[in-house]
Amino acid sequence: MNNLIRSLFADRFGAYRAARSSEAAALALYEWNAALCASFYVPLQAVEVGFRNACHCQMQSAYGPDWIIDDAFKGQDLRIHKEVESVSSRLVAAARQKSPSRGLFKPSTAEVVAGLSFGFWTSLLGKKYDRTFWRSALNQAFPEYARLTGGNISRPTAAGKFDEIRTFRNRVFHHEPIFRRKSLQDDYDRLLEAVSWMSADLHSWLARQSAQCATLIAQGPP
Numbered sequence: 001m002n003n004l005i006r007s008l009f010a011d012r013f014g015a016y017r018a019a020r021s022s023e024a025a026a027l028a029l030y031e032w033n034a035a036l037c038a039s040f041y042v043p044l045q046a047v048e049v050g051f052r053n054a055c056h057c058q059m060q061s062a063y064g065p066d067w068i069i070d071d072a073f074k075g076q077d078l079r080i081h082k083e084v085e086s087v088s089s090r091l092v093a094a095a096r097q098k099s100p101s102r103g104l105f106k107p108s109t110a111e112v113v114a115g116l117s118f119g120f121w122t123s124l125l126g127k128k129y130d131r132t133f134w135r136s137a138l139n140q141a142f143p144e145y146a147r148l149t150g151g152n153i154s155r156p157t158a159a160g161k162f163d164e165i166r167t168f169r170n171r172v173f174h175h176e177p178i179f180r181r182k183s184l185q186d187d188y189d190r191l192l193e194a195v196s197w198m199s200a201d202l203h204s205w206l207a208r209q210s211a212q213c214a215t216l217i218a219q220g221p222p
Helices: 002-008 008-019 021-041 040-062 078-098 110-115 118-123 125-134 145-149 157-174 184-198 199-208 211-219
Strands: none
Touching: 002 211, 008 021, 008 157, 021 118, 021 211, 040 110, 040 125, 040 157, 040 199, 078 110, 078 118, 078 184, 118 157, 125 157, 157 184, 184 199, 184 211
């Protein structure tokens, strides 16, 4: 048991051990937490990819098909320029490694879009871009919101929702204990609500595909 604990938990075992009366019970809690994190993968992926594509579509409509690699966009601020250039450089390096004799390679808009982090996309909802990206494009990324609520979505509402999701996503993907969160049901419902703002079809699909996640939350820890 001790070797297993050292292999799996190391310094993080304390969080599980403090919540359970024995090492065996702590291991059972770890296993449930791991299964729950795995079950959150599909809804988190759906939100991230759906949000990225929704933003990309609206930015294309407002700024043109190659908006993400356009110098005018990258020049909005230094952070944007650095993130886009970092993804582009990584793609160029990967292409050269795969085919050293290949000539000049320039990543496509689609490749750069796919390579940018979730944090990049959520940051576009920030206050500093209210008069630019939000008003000209991103307020249209949530076409179902008005139908569901009877009103237009505000930038702070969208930014707050996706920032909460980003924080939770990072905990899950970085293998942190999530069993102590205030409400895992709220975390799950937040993901479904976010996709419902973007697409009714995506929401219906995700509700079916994430049934295991809902089941584990309802069952609770061992």
